Amino acid sequence: MPAKLSVNLNAVAMLRNRRDLPWPSVTGIGRLALAAGAHGLTVHPRPDERHTRNADLPEIRALIDDEFPHAEFNIEGYPTEEFLRLVEKNQPEQVTLVPDDPAQATSDHGWNFAGQSNFLTPIVKRLKKGGFRVSLFSDADPAGIEAAANTGADRIELYTGPYGSFHDDLAGGRKELERLGKTAEAAVSAGLAVNAGHDLTVANLPALARRIPLLAEVSIGHGLTADALEYGMPETVRRFLKACGW
Numbered sequence: 001m002p003a004k005l006s007v008n009l010n011a012v013a014m015l016r017n018r019r020d021l022p023w024p025s026v027t028g029i030g031r032l033a034l035a036a037g038a039h040g041l042t043v044h045p046r047p048d049e050r051h052t053r054n055a056d057l058p059e060i061r062a063l064i065d066d067e068f069p070h071a072e073f074n075i076e077g078y079p080t081e082e083f084l085r086l087v088e089k090n091q092p093e094q095v096t097l098v099p100d101d102p103a104q105a106t107s108d109h110g111w112n113f114a115g116q117s118n119f120l121t122p123i124v125k126r127l128k129k130g131g132f133r134v135s136l137f138s139d140a141d142p143a144g145i146e147a148a149a150n151t152g153a154d155r156i157e158l159y160t161g162p163y164g165s166f167h168d169d170l171a172g173g174r175k176e177l178e179r180l181g182k183t184a185e186a187a188v189s190a191g192l193a194v195n196a197g198h199d200l201t202v203a204n205l206p207a208l209a210r211r212i213p214l215l216a217e218v219s220i221g222h223g224l225t226a227d228a229l230e231y232g233m234p235e236t237v238r239r240f241l242k243a244c245g246w
């Protein structure tokens with residue numbers, strides 16, 4: 001199965017929210033990304049709506065349904081009742097559950113699968129019953145994978161923030177990459193597919209794609225949006241796809 005690039009629109013929404021104006025258009029930039037070859041769109045609506053707003057979700061859903069029916073919509077977030085109802089209303093192909101506190105500046109850790117399995121399992125069951133593919137945000141730690149699989153989830157999403165932080169320390173990056181690789185191998189052995197995301201760039205993607213050949217999807221927002229300010233979104237999507245060898 002060819003891996004997929006899902007463009008996260010949070011950073012575009014953050015820029016849009018600076019003024020009470022409708023540009024940059026979240027769906028307009030999403031359309032450019034999909035037309036250039038991205039396989040899907042991702043958002044992480046936060047409770048304070050600091051960037052992606054709840055009102056953006058039906059518009060992104062309609063964009064994919066009407067113009068890019070083969071693309072996927074991935075909604076990320078912490079599974080409060082409000083979030084789960086938002087997901088059930090907007091019907092994404094994939095839901096990625098992330099253990100973020102509302103006050104967090106950004107996502108910075110995965111689930112404690114062993115300690116939170118009783119919390120996660122019924123939520124995963126509800127989402128699976130609703131027909132959603134479920135992915136769980138995961139640190140680079142093979143020890144937690146069996147518990148992750150036992151929740152009934154379909155995938156993990158490897159948190160690649162620590163890997164991305166080694167942008168000028170190749171040795172440190174290689175150690176983190178190996179932890180990611182071992183975690184991915186454990187996940188595949190446990191019957192889970194493997195996504196990845198957070199602070200991925202054109203520079204650090206090639207090594208990740210080589211180390212994890214069974215990677216199913218990367219979701220990228222911050223670094224891709226930064227490049228799009230320089231190269232434009234279509235060219236940036238093409239650069240990221242090329243970096244992945246996809």
Ligand SMILES: CC(=O)[C@@H](O)[C@H](O)COP(=O)(O)O
Pocket residue numbers: 008010011043044046076098105106107137197198219221
């Ligand atoms: C879960 C994750 O690592 C990202 O998908 C998340 O979208 C980052 O959230 P912010 O865009 O709010 O930093």
Ligand SMILES: NCC(=O)COP(=O)(O)O
Pocket residue numbers: 008042076157196197198199200219220221222223224
């Ligand atoms: N799940 C990761 C994501 O969607 C985007 O993360 P980032 O590229 O904005 O760090």
